[in-house]
Amino acid sequence: MELVAGADADAFEVILERHADAAFSxxxxxxxxxSLAEDVAQESFLSLWRSATRFDxxxxxxxxxxxxxxxxxxxDALRRSSVHDRRRAGDDAIERELExxxxxxxxxxxxxxxxxxRVALDELPTEQRHVIELAYFGGFTHTEIASMLDTPIGTxxxxxxxxxxxxxxxxxxxQAVGA
Amino acid sequence: MSSREENRGCERSVDAxxxxxxxxxxxxxYRQHLGECASCRAEVAELQQVVDTxxxxxxxIRAPEALRERVLATVRxxxxxxxxxxxxxxxxxxxxxxxxxLRVSLLGAGLAIAAAAAAAVAITVGLRSSTQxxxxxxxxxxxxxxxxxxxxxxxxxxxxxxxxMPQPPLGDIYEVWLARSPSTVQxxxxxxxxxxxxxxxxxxxxxxxxxxxxxxTREPRGGSSxxxxxxxxxxxx
Numbered sequence: 001m002e003l004v005a006g007a008d009a010d011a012f013e014v015i016l017e018r019h020a021d022a023a024f025s026x027x028x029x030x031x032x033x034x035s036l037a038e039d040v041a042q043e044s045f046l047s048l049w050r051s052a053t054r055f056d057x058x059x060x061x062x063x064x065x066x067x068x069x070x071x072x073x074x075x076d077a078l079r080r081s082s083v084h085d086r087r088r089a090g091d092d093a094i095e096r097e098l099e100x101x102x103x104x105x106x107x108x109x110x111x112x113x114x115x116x117x118r119v120a121l122d123e124l125p126t127e128q129r130h131v132i133e134l135a136y137f138g139g140f141t142h143t144e145i146a147s148m149l150d151t152p153i154g155t156x157x158x159x160x161x162x163x164x165x166x167x168x169x170x171x172x173x174x175q176a177v178g179a
Numbered sequence: 180m181s182s183r184e185e186n187r188g189c190e191r192s193v194d195a196x197x198x199x200x201x202x203x204x205x206x207x208x209y210r211q212h213l214g215e216c217a218s219c220r221a222e223v224a225e226l227q228q229v230v231d232t233x234x235x236x237x238x239x240i241r242a243p244e245a246l247r248e249r250v251l252a253t254v255r256x257x258x259x260x261x262x263x264x265x266x267x268x269x270x271x272x273x274x275x276x277x278x279x280x281l282r283v284s285l286l287g288a289g290l291a292i293a294a295a296a297a298a299a300v301a302i303t304v305g306l307r308s309s310t311q312x313x314x315x316x317x318x319x320x321x322x323x324x325x326x327x328x329x330x331x332x333x334x335x336x337x338x339x340x341x342x343x344m345p346q347p348p349l350g351d352i353y354e355v356w357l358a359r360s361p362s363t364v365q366x367x368x369x370x371x372x373x374x375x376x377x378x379x380x381x382x383x384x385x386x387x388x389x390x391x392x393x394x395x396t397r398e399p400r401g402g403s404s405x406x407x408x409x410x411x412x413x414x415x416x
């Protein structure tokens with residue numbers, strides 16, 4: 001990243017190659033539309049390129065930083081879109097909605113850690129997994145989620161916290177993939 | 180003792196989980212609280228590690244080749260410009276590192292604002308019955324009198340559109356800032372340049388709730404964490 005901060009385009013290309021798939025996958029999971037996901041990923045990488053001097057390794061890996069930018073950009077895009085689109089993106093069944101040509105691109109992640117996270121999510125009580133997915137992947141605020149689920153705000157916050165704490169327990173010392 | 184146990188006494192600890200998930204409606208308020216509450220900071224740090232793993236649960240899809248090409252084309256073009264800026268033959272002097280922060284209160288600074296643009300004008304344009312665009316005109320600094328800028332607000336989305344702006348010197352870029360008070364100026368990752376004719380636009384990211392002004396300064400490429408030059412334009416919300 002030091003080279004990227006020094007405006008080295010070749011170094012940036014390495015970063016792009018290493019993280020483009022993960023960035024696009026997250027954007028697509030959140031946005032649910034290929035064109036919007038491309039816009040989000042493109043904005044994110046250009047933001048990373050132009051603000052690389054802000055990268056602080058002490059606060060996480062390049063991948064974590066990159067995906068954090070993608071997540072924020074996707075939330076901005078989702079909050080500009082209709083509630084209908086966002087509800088769709090927050091649905092954990094999104095993969096089943098992918099059009100046939102795109103399904104051929106879906107790769108089985110061999111990474112054991114990724115499988116571990118999917119299993120940990122699946123093992124959460126449904127109501128906890130649901131609020132986490134609506135928040136993180138759907139871009140909904142906690143007040144919107146409370147309204148959608150007709151559930152008190154305090155309950156929604158509590159489910160988020162319990163869910164994340166259970167995930168932490170499941171995942172043990174595993175942390176986001178560095179790069 | 181874990182941060183959860185330490186945190187039992189803080190009534191704001193319930194906001195840590197929605198905050199790290201990006202779902203807390205009043206994120207800015209909690210961010211300010213984090214500056215004062217060590218136990219909430221510890222809670223956020225622990226939960227953030229869990230949230231950082233969530234992207235790995237997503238089915239992997241190969242990024243389109245066209246996306247990579249578009250990004251790389253822009254990056255290589257900008258790298259060439261920067262290379263030229265730092266070459267000995269370039270007019271612009273080479274720049275080492277970031278500038279020192281400008282030690283003034285930006286909102287209180289006695290900026291010379293062009294008289295013609297002194298009064299910020301807010302107009303509302305109805306596009307359709309269900310969609311409205313609110314346009315706020317910017318105050319422009321006196322040293323760029325031909326410039327014009329406006330902030331277009333629509334459905335919670337803000338886009339800054341500029342025209343007649345001088346191109347920033349090679350090695351510099353325009354940066355958007357959000358001022359929540361005279362002493363709280365928050366950087367954004369919205370960095371932008373302008374075309375040969377001085378036109379440009381940039382999405383203003385983040386939550387504008389509680390923001391008093393959107394400002395633009397000229398900064399070294401890569402942006403700054405604190406403004407290093409006076410604002411060239413300000414939009415009062």
